[in-house]
Amino acid sequence: MKLHDVSWPSEAALKGGLLPWLETLPGASWLTLPGRDPNRHRVIVTLLHGNEPSGTNAFWHFVENTPECAVTTHFCLANVNAAKTNTPFTTRHLDGKPDMNRCFGRQGEDDSYEIADEILARITSLAPEAVVDLHNTSGTSPAFAVSIRDDDTHKQIASLFTKNMLCSDVRLGALMEMTSETSPIVTIECGGAGDRAAHDVAKKGLNDFMTAENLFQGHTGFWPIEMLYRPVRIQMQHDSALCYHDQKIDDADLTLAPDIDRHNFGRMAADTHIGWLGGRGLDALKTDDGKGGHPIASLFYEKDGELKLKAASKLFMITTRHDIALSDCLFYMVVD
Incomplete structure (x- = not known):
């Protein structure tokens, strides 16, 4: 197995800080927070690119300030090895390895494809009611969402984070391309990797994503969505x-x-x-x-x-x- 089940960080790990804790991880890691309804699931994937820190920054915020989750909520920190190489959060993927967010639904001999397969298998087995995949752009940018579908379900997930959503026909092997009727997957580009505002987008959006009783009706404070196509x-x-x-x-x-x-x-x-x-x-x-x-x-x-x-x-x-x-x-x- 290339995807490791990891315990929620301890009080001692919390005091040590994010980067020392990240160093202890064996690789791609999966963590679970119980929710009020243990039979429903939501999944948060981040760090598919090691140079995109907002999702991990938000994760650590919730380690320090753990909310009461409406449903069982899972975090996947994917390309941990890239994230902790050289200066932390500067390496997209390791030299000689493929971009992990180009490996979903595709075949290859590198273990990045195995990790992508295991992440997808875990999502399939849990049948979560929603999945968000958090990213950063490498240049300064406002937040936006990306999906291959523009139905209300995908728009409502996106609206927790942003008012801008792209509906794309481009297929690259990204996680969002694995979306389904039962487990919709939306990419959230939180903003530039160096923008503090991007970390705030991730924290605010994830707090709503984790705590809302129903993501698809009656949630408050969401953005009206402006769609861009093709x-x-x-x-x-x-x-x-x-x-x-x-x-x-x-x-x-x-x-x-x-x-x-x-x-x-x-x-x-x-x-x-x-x-x-x-x-x-x-x-x-x-x-x-x-x-x-x-x-x-x-x-x-x-x-x-x-x-x-x-x-x-x-x-x-x-x-x-x-x-x-x-x-x-x-x-x-x-x-x-």
């Missing part, structure tokens, strides 16, 4: 060079401003300057919308070496981390 994933071609700078870098295929994440969830007008292209032009970029549409030339154009928007759009999950931009994506976008 986000397009913008990526670099695998052999392209990327640079972040406030002016064009000649040997880069794409240069983006160091503070480009300031545009997260802001509406950008047609013809807005996004960055600078190199000699390969638009061929340095590619898209994925889950359905084979939206070629690069339908979204952007080049003028005097500048990369510009063809139509008004919203960009989100913009990263300023070079490694994540190359291994995952530059950003997502929805055309107005």
Whole structure:
């Protein structure tokens, strides 16, 4: 077994603090809090990416201030080994290992796939009434939810945390893609990994998620949901060079401003300057919308070496981390 059942932290562990306790974990860990109704379950997954701390920060808050849960509530801390490598909460996944949130419903020889399978098997066996998977964006961003369904059930879960929800056709092997009628799964992007407000989003949302008697009717204080549909994933071609700078870098295929994440969830007008292209032009970029549409030339154009928007759009999950931009994506976008 790669998923370890771990006891709720003791009083001594609480006094020692989160990071020393995290060091004691044997790997991917599952913890359970009893609730008033022991026959109903809810699941909180976090740390699928080791550099996204808000969910774990919120977990430790509830270790210190344990609420009375309405139902039996389970926490899964997934990529613990990445989280405690080097400077804590800076490593997305270990070198040579896949992104764990690309391993659900997929086959591979690395033990990350085994962990994903065991997490999914545990969720299936419990048949929880709701699952939230907490993440952070690598750039500064407001909170938003992501789902592959836009029905009321998924919206009501999202509304505990945020007013923004994306409904995506992109399939990457993420946990949220394993959602079902009986156990809906929603991803919550709490905000930027370095934003204190993101920790507050996680704590407030999880408190409501854990204590509400009924998540799907009559819960108070939730956000009205604004839906965005069919986000397009913008990526670099695998052999392209990327640079972040406030002016064009000649040997880069794409240069983006160091503070480009300031545009997260802001509406950008047609013809807005996004960055600078190199000699390969638009061929340095590619898209994925889950359905084979939206070629690069339908979204952007080049003028005097500048990369510009063809139509008004919203960009989100913009990263300023070079490694994540190359291994995952530059950003997502929805055309107005």
